[in-house]
Amino acid sequence: MRKFILILFRVVVSIISLVIIYLFAIIILPLFGVNNKKGEKLDDSMYIYIVTNGMHTDIIVPVKTDIMDWSKIIPYSDTKSKKHYNNIAFGWGDKGFYLNTPEWSDLKLSTAINAAFGIGSTAMHVTFYNDIYLGENCKQIKISKEDYKQLVNYIKNSFDLDSNNKVRYIKTDALYGENDSFYEAKGTYSIFYTCNTWTANALKHANQKAPLWTATQQGIFYHYR
Numbered sequence: 001m002r003k004f005i006l007i008l009f010r011v012v013v014s015i016i017s018l019v020i021i022y023l024f025a026i027i028i029l030p031l032f033g034v035n036n037k038k039g040e041k042l043d044d045s046m047y048i049y050i051v052t053n054g055m056h057t058d059i060i061v062p063v064k065t066d067i068m069d070w071s072k073i074i075p076y077s078d079t080k081s082k083k084h085y086n087n088i089a090f091g092w093g094d095k096g097f098y099l100n101t102p103e104w105s106d107l108k109l110s111t112a113i114n115a116a117f118g119i120g121s122t123a124m125h126v127t128f129y130n131d132i133y134l135g136e137n138c139k140q141i142k143i144s145k146e147d148y149k150q151l152v153n154y155i156k157n158s159f160d161l162d163s164n165n166k167v168r169y170i171k172t173d174a175l176y177g178e179n180d181s182f183y184e185a186k187g188t189y190s191i192f193y194t195c196n197t198w199t200a201n202a203l204k205h206a207n208q209k210a211p212l213w214t215a216t217q218q219g220i221f222y223h224y225r
Contacts (some may be wrong), residue, residue, distance in 0.1 A: 030216070030219025035209050044146075045145060047096040047141065048140075054217070057164035061088060061089075062088075063086055070135070076128065085207055089129060090155050091195060092195055094114070094197075099174040117190060121184070122184075141187075150199055150205050159184070168184035170184060196214055
């Protein structure tokens with residue numbers, strides 16, 4: 001009995017220690033930034049945006065540029081509206097969370113566990129926009145076209161393509177509006193690699209300011225205050 005209690009005590013202490021280390025990493029690591037380009041002048045440039053709903057971040061880019069026409073990969077017809085738009089947002093995340101949790105009140109323990117520990121699969125949530133409103137939850141980033149090419153490659157490589165190298169559309173009623181759609185994605189979601197980690201890595205690939213590591217949207221927006 002004493003041996004069992006000792007083992008249980010060590011397990012509890014280990015779990016508490018891991019939680020403390022994780023929380024410490026969430027607070028401290030995002031404070032360290034990479035790719036600080038303050039004051040840099042860009043002659044050949046365009047604009048992209050990062051947006052958050054308070055928990056989850058997306059990257060917004062133009063639908064059509066001389067570098068990429070996203071409508072050839074993500075057709076407008078995949079949305080309910082079928083309309084044409086000027087901008088497109090990409091958000092990577094846990095598939096079960098996306099499709100089974102339209103509201104926080106719908107969150108199930110099984111969905112949370114699968115997402116936290118990398119048990120489930122992932123999806124790309126794509127949303128079309130015309131107007132973009134800057135503010136605390138939406139920041140504009142000036143980016144060179146060469147860096148934008150790197151961002152395009154990162155986003156494209158996050159999709160899980162079919163045998164014909166086409167995005168794999170997810171047919172679902174779990175849409176957020178008239179202008180969005182879901183697709184199969186690569187990678188594994190967990191507490192160590194969240195939707196916000198994906199966004200931060202996208203910025204890193206595009207040589208933009210980003211936290212060293214983050215699991216939260218605050219870690220990203222801290223560098224765009």
